[in-house]
Amino acid sequence: MLSKRIIPCLDVKDGRTVKGINFVNLIDAGDPVEQGMIYAEQGADELVFLDITATHEKRKTLVTLVQKVAAKLNIPFTVGGGIKSVEDAFAALRAGADKISVNSAAVRRPELITELANRFGAQCVVVAIDAKKVADDVWKIHLNGGRLETDLELFSWAKEAESRGAGEILFTSMNNDGTKQGFANEALAQLSEIVNIPIIASGGAGTMEHFKDTFTTGKADAALAASIFHFNMIAIPDLKRYLKKEGLAIRV
Amino acid sequence: MNLVIIDYNAGNVQSVKFALQRLGVEATLSNDKHTILKADKVLFPGVGEASYAMQQLQKYDLHRVIPHLTQPVLGICLGMQLMCSYSEENDTSCLNIFSPNVKKFDPIHKVPHMGWNQLYDLKGTLYKKAKEDDYTYFVHSYYVPICDDTSARSSYGIDFSASLEKGNFHATQFHPEKSGKFGEQIIKNFLEL
Numbered sequence: 001m002l003s004k005r006i007i008p009c010l011d012v013k014d015g016r017t018v019k020g021i022n023f024v025n026l027i028d029a030g031d032p033v034e035q036g037m038i039y040a041e042q043g044a045d046e047l048v049f050l051d052i053t054a055t056h057e058k059r060k061t062l063v064t065l066v067q068k069v070a071a072k073l074n075i076p077f078t079v080g081g082g083i084k085s086v087e088d089a090f091a092a093l094r095a096g097a098d099k100i101s102v103n104s105a106a107v108r109r110p111e112l113i114t115e116l117a118n119r120f121g122a123q124c125v126v127v128a129i130d131a132k133k134v135a136d137d138v139w140k141i142h143l144n145g146g147r148l149e150t151d152l153e154l155f156s157w158a159k160e161a162e163s164r165g166a167g168e169i170l171f172t173s174m175n176n177d178g179t180k181q182g183f184a185n186e187a188l189a190q191l192s193e194i195v196n197i198p199i200i201a202s203g204g205a206g207t208m209e210h211f212k213d214t215f216t217t218g219k220a221d222a223a224l225a226a227s228i229f230h231f232n233m234i235a236i237p238d239l240k241r242y243l244k245k246e247g248l249a250i251r252v
Numbered sequence: 253m254n255l256v257i258i259d260y261n262a263g264n265v266q267s268v269k270f271a272l273q274r275l276g277v278e279a280t281l282s283n284d285k286h287t288i289l290k291a292d293k294v295l296f297p298g299v300g301e302a303s304y305a306m307q308q309l310q311k312y313d314l315h316r317v318i319p320h321l322t323q324p325v326l327g328i329c330l331g332m333q334l335m336c337s338y339s340e341e342n343d344t345s346c347l348n349i350f351s352p353n354v355k356k357f358d359p360i361h362k363v364p365h366m367g368w369n370q371l372y373d374l375k376g377t378l379y380k381k382a383k384e385d386d387y388t389y390f391v392h393s394y395y396v397p398i399c400d401d402t403s404a405r406s407s408y409g410i411d412f413s414a415s416l417e418k419g420n421f422h423a424t425q426f427h428p429e430k431s432g433k434f435g436e437q438i439i440k441n442f443l444e445l
Contacts, residue, residue, distance in 0.1 A: 002408060003368045003387060040432070045368055071270045076389055076430045096266040098391075098430065121300040123364045123391045167364055167391075196359050198366050221362065251368045251387040 001249040004215045005045035005222035006236060007200060008229040010035055012051050012065060012081075019230045029230060033068045039229065040075050042236040045251060047073070048101070048170075048224060051081035052145075058082045063095045070096025078126055086115050093120060101126035101170060104143040107152060110164060117165025126200075127166040129157060131187075132174040139173075139187060146174050154187065155194055162195040169195065170224065172202040180206025180228070185218030192219040200224050208234060208242045215248055253443070255279040256291035258331075260312060262305035263297040264429070268328065271429035271439060283312040293323055293443070297429075298330030302354070302394070303342040305330055319347050324420050324445045332416060332423030333394060341394050350416050350423070352399045358409060364393045365408045369426075376403035376417040378424070380441045386434045388414070388426035396425065 010032050011018050017035050018026040029035065036047050049069065051062050059082075066079055079092050080101030089100045106112050106127055116125045130146050131139040131154040139154035158169055171191060173184035183201045191199050201220035205211065205228050214220045228234045237252075244250040255272065259265045259281040272279045272295075279295065280287065288294055296318065298305055309315045318325070318335075327335045334346045339354035346354070357363045368387040388406075395412035398405060406414035406425070415424045422442060428435035 001370060002365065005367050070267060071273065074271065074274065074430065074432050074436060076391075076427070093264075094266065096264075096270060098264070098267070118301075123366065123393070124299065168366065196362050197364070198362050221367065 003045070003249045003251045004220075004243065005200075006043070006211070006239060007046045007048055007222050007224040008039045008044050008236070009048040009050060009202070009224050009226040011226065012049055013053050015053075015061060015065060018052070019227065032065065033072050036069055036073055036077070039236065040073055043240050043252065044075065044236055046075060046222070047077040049077060049079045051079065053081070059088055059091055062088075063091050066092050066095035066097045080126070080128060085112070086119055089116050089120065093124060099124040099126050099168070101128045103128040103130065106161070107141060107143055107150060107157070110160060113161055113164035113166055117167070122165045122167035125166050126168045126170050127161040128170040128172070129154065129161075130172045130174055133184075133187070142174060155190065158191055158195050162197050166197060168198045168200060170200040170202055173204060176204030177202070179204055182206065182210040183214040183218055183220070183223065185214055188214060188218035188220050198222065208239050211239060212243060212246050212248065215243070253277065254290065254292045255295065256288050256293075257281050257295045257297065258288060258314065258318075259283050260305070260308040260314065262300045262308050262330065264299045264329075264427075265297060267427075267429050268295055268297045271436070275436065275440060275443070277443060283314065285313055285317045288314070288317060289321070291323060293445070294321060294325045295328070296325060296331040296335070297328040298334060300330060301341060302330065302333060302339040302344040302346070305334055306344050306346060309334070315347060319349050322420060324442065325422065326442050327421070327423035328429070329392060329425060329427055332425050333396060335416070335421065335423050336396055339394060349421050350396070350399070350401050350418060352396050352413070354394045354396055356394050361409045364391055365395075366391045369406050369408065371404045371406055371414050371426075374404045376415070376422075377445060378403065378415065378417065378422055378438050378441050381437055382434065388424075388428070388431040388434060390426045392425060
């Protein structure tokens with residue numbers, strides 16, 4: 001049976017892993033390659049590296065990171081952060097990334113999703129969506145790490161992303177992110193009804209039960225978390241044993 | 253050992269090269285038919301879309317070379333699908349090493365089939381030291397039906413070929429280079445053929 005996936009996310013700045021809440025008070029947390037290897041050893045199913053470096057040399061730093069990770073890691077990984085063009089994506093995939101994730105650039109120019117899917121195949125195109133619930137059932141897409149609200153609505157944008165060739169959707173609920181009160185399961189379940197591509201739940205993980213809930217109630221295919229893994233609040237092997245015991249399809 | 257990875261602009265060649273390096277083996281990337289013919293073993297990875305990939309093989313005349321290789325060959329993911337006779341993906345004629353037609357998954361489940369899934373009914377030389385029900389990493393929207401050459405099956409709505417084997421030709425739908433320790437063992441087994 002296809003297993004539910006546990007995906008630790010690593011934020012990388014200037015080639016180093018950083019830890020912080022909502023990108024503030026960042027502290028250096030070591031080498032992303034070593035950190036990624038530790039997660040892989042512990043049983044992570046996939047990793048996401050989000051490059052938050054903001055320089056003109058962006059593509060170069062991303063490619064260097066990808067090459068180092070790909071040389072060591074024996075599980076799949078996605079890179080995101082500043083991929084704006086087919087050329088950026090090609091550089092990352094050619095360096096050994098399995099998937100690339102696009103966020104703001106795809107909202108600004110939706111054709112980018114189509115171009116990426118046509119050139120590389122839908123399977124490596126992850127569309128990341130940050131959205132905030134502004135009224136009942138109304139979720140607004142935000143850009144630039146959540147600082148800029150748009151008029152785009154979550155469900156219609158997800159549908160458009162799928163029709164343009166997205167292979168997967170990574171949905172972060174800004175209302176839940178950082179709260180440790182659980183994932184946005186209602187919206188996640190609705191997403192799974194609307195589109196027929198895998199959904200990665202992100203934002204709100206605090207306990208092992210939250211993961212179970214997002215896989216059952218939220219119908220998520222994968223769950224992503226950063227701080228609870230970075231700060232060792234939940235150990236991946238314990239989490240996976242728990243989920244398996246709860247009857248979910250889990251690779252242990 | 254002279255290992256060649258076929259590099260035809262449609263492969264996750266770097267990932268396969270890195271996976272071999274982690275096992276202490278260096279491989280050459282090449283699209284040159286003479287280099288490929290002389291190799292002791294050939295790896296044939298693939299990611300992307302079938303008709304584009306076949307065009308790339310034709311560009312280098314590899315569509316005529318690959319079916320006649322006599323050394324061990326390992327096709328991976330799209331590589332395995334291209335080794336079949338035909339793919340529904342953009343109505344593409346393929347290499348016809350294995351007889352099945354590649355079909356698109358019925359969208360009763362989410363497509364692509366993406367993530368870790370279990371293997372059953374393991375047979376053949378790639379599965380030395382492997383056990384039933386182990387998980388490997390898959391990413392694909394098209395599948396090879398069960399056939400006489402199926403050497404392992406997996407299931408996603410229906411049973412499909414997780415791998416194929418016929419003589420010197422081996423192929424996996426999953427990515428051994430991304431399938432953790434289990435995948436490493438499969439690659440090791442291939443290298444020891």
